[in-house]
Amino acid sequence: MTDIREAFEAAYGHAADGVWSSPGRVNLIGEHTDYNNGFVLPFGIDYRTSAAVAVREDREIHLRSTFAEGEVVGNLDALTLESMSGWSAYVLGVAWAMADAGVDLAAARGLDILIDSDVPVGAGLSSSAALECAAGAAFNELWGLGLDKLAIARFGRVAENKAVGAPTGLLDQAASMLAEDDHVVFLDCDTEEARPVALHLKDKGLGILVTNSNVEHEHATGGYGDRFASCAKGAEALGVTTLREIGADDLPRAQELLDDETYRRVRHVVTENQRVLDTVAVLAAEGPTAIGDLLNASQASMRDDFEITVPEIDLACDTAVAAGAIGARMTGGGFGGSSIALVPLDKADAIASAIRTALSDAGMREATIFTVTPSQGARRDH
Numbered sequence: 596m597t598d599i600r601e602a603f604e605a606a607y608g609h610a611a612d613g614v615w616s617s618p619g620r621v622n623l624i625g626e627h628t629d630y631n632n633g634f635v636l637p638f639g640i641d642y643r644t645s646a647a648v649a650v651r652e653d654r655e656i657h658l659r660s661t662f663a664e665g666e667v668v669g670n671l672d673a674l675t676l677e678s679m680s681g682w683s684a685y686v687l688g689v690a691w692a693m694a695d696a697g698v699d700l701a702a703a704r705g706l707d708i709l710i711d712s713d714v715p716v717g718a719g720l721s722s723s724a725a726l727e728c729a730a731g732a733a734f735n736e737l738w739g740l741g742l743d744k745l746a747i748a749r750f751g752r753v754a755e756n757k758a759v760g761a762p763t764g765l766l767d768q769a770a771s772m773l774a775e776d777d778h779v780v781f782l783d784c785d786t787e788e789a790r791p792v793a794l795h796l797k798d799k800g801l802g803i804l805v806t807n808s809n810v811e812h813e814h815a816t817g818g819y820g821d822r823f824a825s826c827a828k829g830a831e832a833l834g835v836t837t838l839r840e841i842g843a844d845d846l847p848r849a850q851e852l853l854d855d856e857t858y859r860r861v862r863h864v865v866t867e868n869q870r871v872l873d874t875v876a877v878l879a880a881e882g883p884t885a886i887g888d889l890l891n892a893s894q895a896s897m898r899d900d901f902e903i904t905v906p907e908i909d910l911a912c913d914t915a916v917a918a919g920a921i922g923a924r925m926t927g928g929g930f931g932g933s934s935i936a937l938v939p940l941d942k943a944d945a946i947a948s949a950i951r952t953a954l955s956d957a958g959m960r961e962a963t964i965f966t967v968t969p970s971q972g973a974r975r976d977h
């Protein structure tokens with residue numbers, strides 16, 4: 596990443612008051628469970644989005660980035676959803692969400708903001724949540740709002756839902772705000788209680804290999820919304836508000852009541868919630884070397900029941916496991932994006948090259964493969 600303080604001065608002609616940053620995320624397990632009020636188990640990655648910010652005298656928000664030309668200007672007295680577009684909606688949308696929820700911004704001063712990021716975009720690693728959370732953390736401190744991390748995460752989600760228009764849950768923003776070094780965040784999306792769970796990857800000589808399929812996903816349109824709708828349809832037919840309320844015992848009844856496709860969508864959510872709980876239990880009892888079967892079962896469920904994987908991801912996961920990974924699964928919303936493999940670090944290079952060869956032999960698009968380290972959530976850097 597560029598030296599963001601220098602870049603800020605070059606852009607605005609004066610120094611920043613501070614720099615805040617927040618990470619992208621990998622979800623270890625628990626996919627499409629968040630908007631069904633279920634369980635998720637993500638961690639923050641060592642790829643971050645930074646916001647260098649200085650307070651202005653007026654109420655304008657000036658936004659620049661190191662990745663797009665020009666300046667976007669918003670005004671705290673005229674924040675409307677209609678006026679927001681492109682990447683700046685993720686930042687202005689957070690301020691809008693705060694104001695819309697009644698957070699008192701009457702005394703808030705305008706801001707000059709420069710954004711820099713090394714979170715890959717369109718890779719299913721939540722570059723958008725990293726941006727929302729870096730901005731939210733800066734707003735919170737500079738405007739003296741006194742919000743806790745989860746509250747900032749919620750405003751990031753509202754920005755995503757309303758300003759960007761994707762019907763997503765709290766997973767990404769909660770991970771970006773609450774992440775800790777070498778831990779996953781266990782979040783109950785119903786009660787919104789969260790706690791860190793130790794991973795102990797380093798102790799066991801393990802790492803997480805990310806394979807970005809370079810097949811780009813888009814959650815504001817298409818399959819993600821269809822899955823959201825199928826889950827709502829399944830819940831309604833079963834007489835519950837969310838799929839969180841049903842368990843494995845209810846599946847025979849669900850199979851009788853629902854069409855086959857909706858049933859398989861429901862079965863994914865129900866079994867995935869249980870896999871998250873099992874992963875938390877196995878991590879505590881036996882450690883990360885024992886969670887491989889759960890990761891692989893989640894991948895199979897996303898592939899066969901929820902049908903959100905793509906052939907590039909399926910092949911990467913199968914190849915990783917055949918080449919010695921402990922387990923592998925797609926991570927994130929699906930329809931492209933990334934998969935993860937839990938690997939012994941001394942086998943990481945061999946597993947990566949097996950994936951490259953398999954994709955190339957199948958005539959598929961080249962992937963970008965790298966390791967990630969579970970890292971700290973939103974923070975003030977300077």
Ligand code: GLA
Nearest residue numbers: 626627763764765766927928
């Ligand atoms: C995307 C969404 C999340 C979550 C995942 C699937 O990342 O932003 O809220 O639904 O997909 O688990």
